[in-house]
Amino acid sequence: MKIKESPSRVAFLIINYILLAVFGLLFITPVWHVVMASFSDAAKLTSHTGIVWWPLGNINLGGYQIVLSSPSILTGYANTAFYVIVGTSISMLLTIMGAYALSRKTMRYRNVFMLFISFTMLFNGGMIPTYMVVKDVVHLYDTRWAVIIPTAISVFNLIILRTGFQQVPESLIESAKLDGASEWTIMFRIIVPLSKATIAVIVLYYAVGLWNSWFQAMIYLKGRDKYPLQLILREILLLNDTGVMTTSADAVKNVQLERKLVKYCTIIVSTLPIMCFYPFIQKYFTKGVMIGAVKG
Amino acid sequence: MKFINDIKKNPGLYLILLPVLIWFIIFAYTPMFGLVMAFENYTPKGGFFGSKFVGFKHFADFFSSVFFGRLMRNTIMISVLNLIFSFPAAIIFALMLNEVKNKAFKKTIQTVSYLPYFISLVIVCGLVATFTASDGAITDLIVGLGGKRQNYLGQPQYFRTIYILSDMWQGIGFSSIIYLAALSGIDQELYEAASLDGAGHIQKLIHVTLPGISTTIITLLILRMGTLFAVGYEKIILLYSTNTYETADVISSYVYRKGLQEFNYSYSAAVGLFNSVINTVLLVASNKLSKKFTETSLF
Numbered sequence: 001m002k003i004k005e006s007p008s009r010v011a012f013l014i015i016n017y018i019l020l021a022v023f024g025l026l027f028i029t030p031v032w033h034v035v036m037a038s039f040s041d042a043a044k045l046t047s048h049t050g051i052v053w054w055p056l057g058n059i060n061l062g063g064y065q066i067v068l069s070s071p072s073i074l075t076g077y078a079n080t081a082f083y084v085i086v087g088t089s090i091s092m093l094l095t096i097m098g099a100y101a102l103s104r105k106t107m108r109y110r111n112v113f114m115l116f117i118s119f120t121m122l123f124n125g126g127m128i129p130t131y132m133v134v135k136d137v138v139h140l141y142d143t144r145w146a147v148i149i150p151t152a153i154s155v156f157n158l159i160i161l162r163t164g165f166q167q168v169p170e171s172l173i174e175s176a177k178l179d180g181a182s183e184w185t186i187m188f189r190i191i192v193p194l195s196k197a198t199i200a201v202i203v204l205y206y207a208v209g210l211w212n213s214w215f216q217a218m219i220y221l222k223g224r225d226k227y228p229l230q231l232i233l234r235e236i237l238l239l240n241d242t243g244v245m246t247t248s249a250d251a252v253k254n255v256q257l258e259r260k261l262v263k264y265c266t267i268i269v270s271t272l273p274i275m276c277f278y279p280f281i282q283k284y285f286t287k288g289v290m291i292g293a294v295k296g
Numbered sequence: 297m298k299f300i301n302d303i304k305k306n307p308g309l310y311l312i313l314l315p316v317l318i319w320f321i322i323f324a325y326t327p328m329f330g331l332v333m334a335f336e337n338y339t340p341k342g343g344f345f346g347s348k349f350v351g352f353k354h355f356a357d358f359f360s361s362v363f364f365g366r367l368m369r370n371t372i373m374i375s376v377l378n379l380i381f382s383f384p385a386a387i388i389f390a391l392m393l394n395e396v397k398n399k400a401f402k403k404t405i406q407t408v409s410y411l412p413y414f415i416s417l418v419i420v421c422g423l424v425a426t427f428t429a430s431d432g433a434i435t436d437l438i439v440g441l442g443g444k445r446q447n448y449l450g451q452p453q454y455f456r457t458i459y460i461l462s463d464m465w466q467g468i469g470f471s472s473i474i475y476l477a478a479l480s481g482i483d484q485e486l487y488e489a490a491s492l493d494g495a496g497h498i499q500k501l502i503h504v505t506l507p508g509i510s511t512t513i514i515t516l517l518i519l520r521m522g523t524l525f526a527v528g529y530e531k532i533i534l535l536y537s538t539n540t541y542e543t544a545d546v547i548s549s550y551v552y553r554k555g556l557q558e559f560n561y562s563y564s565a566a567v568g569l570f571n572s573v574i575n576t577v578l579l580v581a582s583n584k585l586s587k588k589f590t591e592t593s594l595f
Contacts, residue, residue: 009497016395024405027412027469030423033433049436098316101309108302113313117320123576125327126568128555133326136340150323183308212416215530219556230418237422238534263426267419274414282410289473
C-alpha cells in the first residue's frame with residue numbers, strides 16, 4: 001500500500017536528504033583533504049589555497065618517504081605498540097579480577113568493596129597529588145610504567161564487566177566448584193569465555209584509550225626514546241616542530257620546505273591503524289554505548 | 297570477626313581482589329590523602345606529611361588572584377556554550393536520520409559521521425591548527441568570503457567558536473547513536489494509531505517521537521550538568537597558546553600550568569581541590585535529580 005505524500009512532506013524529505021548529505025560532506029571533507037594533500041606535489045601544495053579535492057601535480061610519495069624514514073615516528077610507533085599491548089593486557093587482567101571477585105555473591109562484603117571502588121568516580125585527588133604519588137611515592141617517573149599503571153583501571157569498565165559477569169548462572173560456578181575447580185580456573189575458563197562480547201568492548205575501550213593517550217606520557221616521561229606516537233604528533237602538528245622528524249641538518253632543511261606535505265603524510269601514517277580496524281572498532285564501540293546505557 | 301571469617305571462607309576470591317584493592321589504595325586513595333598538600337608548602341623531600349603547614353593560604357591566594365574571575369568565566373562559558381550547541385545538535389541529527397527511509401543512504405551518513413570520533417584528539421587538534429592557520433584551508437575559505445587572512449586559532453575572540461565547532465565535528469555522530477537506539481525502540485503502533493487519529497508528521501513528532509526519547513534526553517542532560525565544571529584539560533592544552541589564555545584558559549589547564557610547568561605544587565593542588573569539590577557537588581546533585589525524574593543514575 002503506497003500512501004501519497006503531501007507536497008510539504010515531500011519538500012521536507014528532500015531538504016532533509018540534502019542537509020544530511022551536506023553534513024556527511026562536512027564530516028568527510030577534512031579527511032578527504034588530508035588524504036589528497038598527502039599525495040600532492042610539495043611546492044604546489046604550499047602555494048595552493050582552499051581544499052585539495054584531488055592530488056596536486058603528479059602523485060608524490062616523497063612526503064611518505066620522509067615520514068616513514070623518520071626515527072622519531074618509528075620509535076613512537078614502537079612505543080605506542082608497547083603501551084597498547086602491555087597496557088591493555090594489564091588493564092584487562094586487573095579489571096577482570098576486580099569484576100570477578102566483586103560479582104561473586106559468596107563474598108559477604110562485596111558491596112563495601114564496591115563502594116570503596118565507586119567512590120573514586122565521585123571524588124579523586126586530582127592531577128597534582130596523583131603526579132606526586134607517581135613521582136615521589138611509587139617512583140615511576142620517566143619509566144614506561146608511568147604511562148600504563150596509574151590509569152590501568154577504569155571504574156566504569158569494571159562496573160560494566162561486573163554486571164556482565166553477574167549474568168552467568170550461579171549453578172555453573174557451583175558445579176565447577178564441586179569438580180574441584182579453583183577460583184582462578186572458574187574465572188578464566190568459565191566466566192570470561194561466557195562474557196566474550198562485553199570483554200571485547202572493554203578491550204577496545206582500553207586499547208583505543210591507550211592509543212590516543214599523550215598527556216600521561218607528556219607529564220611523566222623525560223626521555224624522548226619512550227615517547228608514544230601521539231606525543232611526537234603533537235610536536236609535529238601543534239608545536240610546528242617538523243625538525244624532530246630527522247637528525248641531519250640537510251634533511252631538516254628539506255623537511256622545512258615540505259613542511260605542509262609532511263604534516264599531512266604524518267596524519268595519514270598515524271591514523272592508518274585505527275582506520276584499518278575501523279569497521280570492527282565501530283561495531284564494538286556502538287555496542288559499548290548500549291551496554292553502558294543499560295548497565296552503567 | 298565476621299570479616300576474617302569471610303576471608304577464610306573465600307580465600308581464592310580475596311586473593312584475586314587484593315591486587316585490585318592495592319591499585320586503588322595507591323593510585324586513587326593515596327592522592328586523595330595527598331590533598332593535604334593543598335594546605336602545605338609541599339616539597340618532594342618533605343612529602344605529603346612532612347611539608348610545612350600553611351592552612352588556607354593557597355585558597356585565599358587563588359580567590360583573590362586576578363585569574364580567579366577569568367578562569368571561572370572561561371570554564372563556565374566553554375562548558376555552557378558547548379552544552380547549548382552540541383547537545384541539541386546530536387538530537388536533531390538523530391531525528392533527521394530517523395526520517396530517512398533509504399537504508400543505504402542512512403548507513404553511509406552514519407558511518408561517515410562516526411569517523412571523526414575515532415581520530416585521536418591530538419590529530420583532531422592538529423587538523424584544527426593546520427586548517428585555521430594563516431595558510432590553512434578553512435582560513436582560505438574565510439578569505440574567499442571576504443574575511444581577514446590570519447591565524448584564527450591564535451585570536452582570543454575565536455577560540456571558543458573553534459573549540460565548540462571541532463567538538464561538534466568530532467562528537468555529534470557518535471552521540472547520536474544513543475538517540476537513534478531510543479528512536480528505534482518506539483512502538484510503531486503508536487505512529488499508526490496517531491495516523492488513524494489524523495495526526496500529521498509534525499504532530500507525530502511532538503506527541504509520539506519526542507516523548508519516546510524524552511527519558512534518554514533528560515537523563516543525558518542531567519548527567520551532563522554534573523560535569524559542567526569539568527572541562528577537559530587535554531583539548532584546551534593542545535589548542536591554547538599564550539595569546540589565547542584570556543578566553544581559553546580553564547581551571548584544569550591552569551592547574552596543569554601552575555603545577556607541572558611552574559612547579560607551584562601546593563597552590564595548584566589547592567586550585568584542583570576547589571575544582572574537584574565543585575565537580576563532586578554537581579555530580580551528586582545531578583544524580584539525585586536524575587534519580588528523581590527518570591529513575592536512572594550513575595550510582
